[in-house]
Amino acid sequence: MEKKRWIAAGAALVIFVVLMVVTPKIPQAEEYHDFADQRKLFFGISNTLNVISNIPFFFVGIIGLVLCYWRNYFQLSLQGELVGWTLFYLGVTAVAFGSSYYHLNPNDATLVWDRLPMTVAFTSIMAIFIIERVDEKKGTISLLPLVLAGVLSIMYWRYFDDLRPYAVVQFVPCIVIPIMAIIIPPMYTHSSYWLWAAGFYLLAKVAEAIDKPIYKWTHQIVSGHTLKHLFAAMVPVFLTLMLAKRTIELDRRSLLTKWKIYLVEVKERKFKSNSTETNIDVEYTAVSTTTE
Numbered sequence: 526m527e528k529k530r531w532i533a534a535g536a537a538l539v540i541f542v543v544l545m546v547v548t549p550k551i552p553q554a555e556e557y558h559d560f561a562d563q564r565k566l567f568f569g570i571s572n573t574l575n576v577i578s579n580i581p582f583f584f585v586g587i588i589g590l591v592l593c594y595w596r597n598y599f600q601l602s603l604q605g606e607l608v609g610w611t612l613f614y615l616g617v618t619a620v621a622f623g624s625s626y627y628h629l630n631p632n633d634a635t636l637v638w639d640r641l642p643m644t645v646a647f648t649s650i651m652a653i654f655i656i657e658r659v660d661e662k663k664g665t666i667s668l669l670p671l672v673l674a675g676v677l678s679i680m681y682w683r684y685f686d687d688l689r690p691y692a693v694v695q696f697v698p699c700i701v702i703p704i705m706a707i708i709i710p711p712m713y714t715h716s717s718y719w720l721w722a723a724g725f726y727l728l729a730k731v732a733e734a735i736d737k738p739i740y741k742w743t744h745q746i747v748s749g750h751t752l753k754h755l756f757a758a759m760v761p762v763f764l765t766l767m768l769a770k771r772t773i774e775l776d777r778r779s780l781l782t783k784w785k786i787y788l789v790e791v792k793e794r795k796f797k798s799n800s801t802e803t804n805i806d807v808e809y810t811a812v813s814t815t816t817e
Contacts, residue, residue, distance in 0.1 A: 586618030
């Protein structure tokens with residue numbers, strides 16, 4: 526098993542190196558900073574809605590941090606869990622400040638402080654998931670390297686104007702975590718909340734991509750980027766709800782297995798229902814024939 530893990534890690538590293546060699550450099554486009562909604566609505570705040578829509582991150586992050594330590598409300602028992610979730614909520618809280626700072630004056634230099642806390646949140650979540658679903662020890666050990674890899678991806682982008690490493694850090698967890706949530710048996714209940722969180726993150730990326738069309742469709746009321754912030758803030762909201770509600774999963778079956786069982790039960794109920802209706806029709810026909 527240990528050998529297989531090293532082989533998997535080595536294969537991942539080789540794939541990353543190959544991708545860096547064969548794929549073209551991805552520079553940061555200047556158009557990225559040209560957001561649809563640039564209004565100063567009050568107090569002279571530039572890009573007002575894009576700034577204040579970061580406020581939910583602050584409150585969710587602070588609440589999560591408090592509950593991590595208040596009477597062990599989340600019942601974090603595994604080695605590394607407390608550190609992992611602490612880093613996640615610190616990253617979420619810092620997003621409120623970093624993203625607001627960036628949107629006050631959008632440019633590459635301020636964008637660093639927007640992406641840095643998000644990267645800490647992404648990478649810490651990946652380590653947490655490894656702790657819960659794969660291996661407690663390996664997940665705990667991976668926490669620091671993953672966070673450092675995220676930080677280095679930001680530095681690489683800033684100094685070499687190449688977004689490829691950052692894209693890997695951002696999107697790999699978004700793809701891997703939902704898949705792992707579906708196919709790997711969970712240690713805790715309420716595993717579906719991971720999928721809700723992934724769904725809201727997907728909505729956030731879609732809203733970001735159609736920033737200007739949304740602004741036009743809503744008659745200049747709200748832009749896609751503002752909605753992106755609100756959708757993205759729902760990710761830590763659902764993860765916090767999951768932590769508050771979950772307990773140790775006694776019946777450790779993956780979501781995929783549970784869905785298969787549910788589908789079988791639905792088919793069985795439908796079959797029984799059809800059989801019952803057929804029997805009633807047969808009995809009714811028999812009675813009608815006898816009466817005649």
